[in-house]
Every structure is written in structure tokens, then in C-alpha cells.
Amino acid sequence: MLAMGAMKFLHSEAGKKIMPFITLLFCILLISFVIWIVLNYIEYQNKNQKKEENNEAQNSNGFNIGKCHNCGYENNSTNNFCTNCGAKLTKNELS
Numbered sequence: 001m002l003a004m005g006a007m008k009f010l011h012s013e014a015g016k017k018i019m020p021f022i023t024l025l026f027c028i029l030l031i032s033f034v035i036w037i038v039l040n041y042i043e044y045q046n047k048n049q050k051k052e053e054n055n056e057a058q059n060s061n062g063f064n065i066g067k068c069h070n071c072g073y074e075n076n077s078t079n080n081f082c083t084n085c086g087a088k089l090t091k092n093e094l095s
């Protein structure tokens, strides 16, 4: 019944006068929704970037780093051999 009343109102003279405003309002809502999604997406990207920075910080603290004992080159922790000189990498062994 409420929807019917709204439809009736929108087709009345007053409704026709107010229709552009409703359309405008709807457009504004839609645009702000899109902006909200974009902002959330940017925040998500920033969070991911911070996570990566944290990982790098952890690496420079001496965790999971494959630093070559031969030449000192900082290899990826997943490498078994130095990318610079080819020496076998020894993982951080805890005693």
C-alpha cells in the first residue's frame, strides 16, 4: 500500500516537480557509494603495503634472511644458493 501511494505521488503534479530532486539525490548517493568503495579499496591497498613493509622490517632484523656468508649479498630467504656468487646459503640455525 505504501509503495502504491509513493507511485501515485510520483505521478501527481507535485511528484513530477520533485522527481528531478529525487533523481539528483539518487545520483549523489550513487556517487558517494562509489567514492566509498574506492576509498575502502585504497585503504586495503595501503594495509597490504604496510604488511609488506613489516615483512621487510622483519627481514632486516635478521629473521628469515638468506644473507650470504661468502659475499654478504642479501638473498631471498627461499633461496638455497646465493644469487650473487653461487655459494650455498646456511639458514639461521638456532644453536
Ligand SMILES: [Zn+2]
Pocket (backbone or CB within 6 Å): 068, 069, 070, 071, 072, 073, 082, 083, 084, 085, 086, 087
Ligand atoms: Zn654470495
